[in-house]
Amino acid sequence: MPDNESLVELIASCKKGDLRQQELLYKQFYGYALGICIRYLGNRDDALEAANDSFIKVFKSINSFNEENDFKPWFRKVLVNTSLDYKRRSMRFSEAIELTDTIPQSTHTSAIDKLSAQDILALMKNLNEMQRTVFNLYEIDGYSHKEIGSMLNIPESSSRTYLTRAKQALQQLLTTHSIYKR
Amino acid sequence: MKTSEEELVEQIKSVFEDYDDGLGEQGWADLRKKYPEKESKKLPIWWLTGVAATLLVVAGLYFSNAFDTEKVILRAGTTPKExxxxxxxxxxxxxxxxxxxxxxxxxxxxxxxxxxxxxxxxxxxxxxxxxxxxxxxxxxxxxxxxxxxxxxxxxxxxxxxxxxxxxxxxxxxxxxxxxxxxxxxxxxxxxxxxxxxxxxxxxxxxxxxxxxxxxxxxxxxxxxxxxxxxSASKTTLDIFTGTFFNYHDDNEAKLSAGVGLNANVKVTKNLVISFGAGISQNKVSYENKVPAEVSQAMFASKSNTNAMSAPVAGLAYSATATNDLSFNGKLLSIDLPMVVKFFPSKKQDFYISTGINSSSYLTQKYTYNYSLSNFGYRNGEAQTQTQTEESSLKGFDFANSAIIAIGINQSIGKNVLIFEPYYKPALNTMGDKNLRISSAGLNLKFNFNGNNKK
Incomplete structure (x- = not known):
């Protein structure tokens, strides 16, 4: 990740439409973007597509970004919204809606701090779509239940419920599969 | 001491904070396929209008030059020897x-x-x-x-x-x-x-x-x-008004109308090239069976609009099921027909024409009604949603329909009244929402000095 000063310069260059600088920005934030998108979408291909769409949106609207603000939170919002849009779109047409709680599948038995990205993704796949999304939005990305309710078009109370269920399911998974046992 | 839950959250944050799979180069290559966007095929309306106007001016100049030349020749030819x-x-x-x-x-x-x-x-x-x-x-x-x-x-x-x-x-x-x-x-x-x-x-x-x-x-x-x-370079002008039906699979035919101007350039004795510009209205509506490409386009534009904003209310989410209720589209378009007319008979009292039509859009309005069942809300009770999109002076679709027509000429003094039944099958989509609109109708054309020229 570039330091703040060089990031400001990089963004200023991107505002001029310099493709090389945009490429530099892309490569510096590629991991960050992919990490967020993959949490929501669950697989690399979809995540890359959503991340790239987000970068394109950023390049197109970077002139509206004020360098005095922090770039990462702004970019994070773009990534999260794009991921949700992507998910919504694909769900709309694939109609592969998961609604029921799934039975936890086995995960690699290891300590939590040793969990790899793949382990976590496998673990999260045991949650249903809504639980996983609410968990990501609330616990990882720091949105409030009110914001989540607006984003997902659900009542605030439902957001709380989904979060509780997600946590319970994860706890059960951790316990059942002795992930927490060192 | 941290709970397992807190520890998991921290681990997730840590692992995904910079999830670099080392394929950034490939990712950039993928992105470059879409960005920067290539020049859109949809030309700006002013450009299009300019082209249409230029064509008409050129036709007009050509037309008037033909007459001027004749005048000069007459004078030269009748100059007495004295x-x-x-x-x-x-x-x-x-x-x-x-x-x-x-x-x-x-x-x-x-x-x-x-x-x-x-x-x-x-x-x-x-x-x-x-x-x-x-x-x-x-x-x-x-x-x-x-x-x-x-x-x-x-x-x-x-x-x-x-x-x-x-x-x-x-x-x-x-x-x-x-x-x-x-x-x-x-x-x-x-x-x-x-x-x-x-x-x-x-x-x-x-x-x-x-x-x-x-x-x-x-x-x-x-x-x-x-x-x-x-005598070889005869150009005439038509003004026309048309009444026609738009239709599409599963779409109730809609009555629409248009007006316009055409220039006809005689190429050979029996062949005329005709081009011009007109304004017409196209309407489509679907009940329940909205074509997938149309609803997809509606959703795509909606997601693009909202993606940049912070959490926006009213979004449908993944754990929802949507059902199409209805779709209405209205397009006020500038049509740019270009056809070849063939006069099979010596009398030239009728012709067969074929060509292409391109369109640009003065206004576009789309209304999409769908029901949304959110399983996290009211036990999945369906809620009706309406999405409306409007745009103006946007888009150009080249050769979006073919033109097949028959013209029947009726002389009125020096001018000609033409009845032209036609069929315009869609070759491509129209407008922002990928509507494939075919049409069939009748043009009533008034051709100036056509009786002398043809």
Missing amino acids: NVMPQNSSPVSEEHTPVITSDTIKADNYTPKQNHQDKDVSQEKVINPQKYLAQDNSTKETTPIKEINVITTNSEIARTKAVTAGEQNNPLIAIIKTDDKAEKVIANARATTTAPPTEKTVKPKLSTEEFLREESKLMANSVTKETKKS
Whole structure:
């Protein structure tokens, strides 16, 4: 990740439409973007597509970004919204809606701090779509239940419920599969 | 001590904070396929309007030039011989001011005997003695009538010949006798602005009579050519109004209308190319069975609109099911038809035409109604949602439909009334929402001067 000063310069260059600088920005934030998108979408291909769409949106609207603000939170919002849009779109047409709680599948038995990205993704796949999304939005990305309710078009109370269920399911998974046992 | 849950959250944050799979290069290559966007095929409306206007202006100029040429030819063709060699007071300022000579032609290398040796007496009377009186602007005030000597050089002859070939304003230099002192004047005032040719044309010397004879021939030839040209290049204009039905699979046919202007350029006896511009309205509506590409386009635009914003209310989420209820689209478009008309019969009382139509859009309005069942809300009770999108002066679809038509001509004096039933099958989509609209209808065309031209 570039330091703040060089990031400001990089963004200023991107505002001029310099493709090389945009490429530099892309490569510096590629991991960050992919990490967020993959949490929501669950697989690399979809995540890359959503991340790239987000970068394109950023390049197109970077002139509206004020360098005095922090770039990462702004970019994070773009990534999260794009991921949700992507998910919504694909769900709309694939109609592969998961609604029921799934039975936890086995995960690699290891300590939590040793969990790899793949382990976590496998673990999260045991949650249903809504639980996983609410968990990501609330616990990882720091949105409030009110914001989540607006984003997902659900009542605030439902957001709380989904979060509780997600946590319970994860706890059960951790316990059942002795992930927490060192 | 941290709970397992807190520990998991921290681990997730840590792992995914910078999830670099080392394929950034490939990711960038993927992104470059979509960015920067290539020049859109959808041209701006002003560009399109400009093209249409230019085509019409060009057609108009072509049309008017044809008539102008005819007028010139008529005048040239009917010029009496006397005017070519005017009597005493022929105005010098006239375009076709003839060479005015004195009794002796004083050309370089010019010997009257050589030139007139074969002429009979009557010809001599016309040409020689060549004593004419001329008036010139420069001499009007002091000596309105002057006797001038024309210097007829080889180059002058060549230049004069050029007049017959179309350059009508070359200067003729004369020597005017004023108090026994010759001075050069430009006989043709208009010609002074035209640079005279400097090169000397090596041509056999011609007597005035020979020159005139040759001139007459050339003039006659040019009349024939121009007449042929003008008769071959016939352009007419149509104004038309059309009533038609739009339809699509599962779409109830909608009655719409349009108006426009066409230019018809005759290519051969039986073939006419027609192009123009018109405004028409296209409507589609679907109940329940909204085509997938249409609803997809509606959702895509919706997601693009919202993606940049912070959490926006009213979004459908993944754990929802949507059902299409209805879709209505209205497009006010500029149509740019380009067709070839074939007249199979000698009478040319009907034609068959085929071509393509391109469209740009003055306004587009789409209304999409769908029901949304969110399983996290009211136990999945369906909620009706309406999404409306409007845009103006946006988009250009090249060759989005083919045109197949039959025209039946009905003469009204010099003009023609044409009944033209047509069918326009969709070749491509229309507008922002990928509507494939075919249409069939009847154009009523009024063709100016078409009866004379065709």
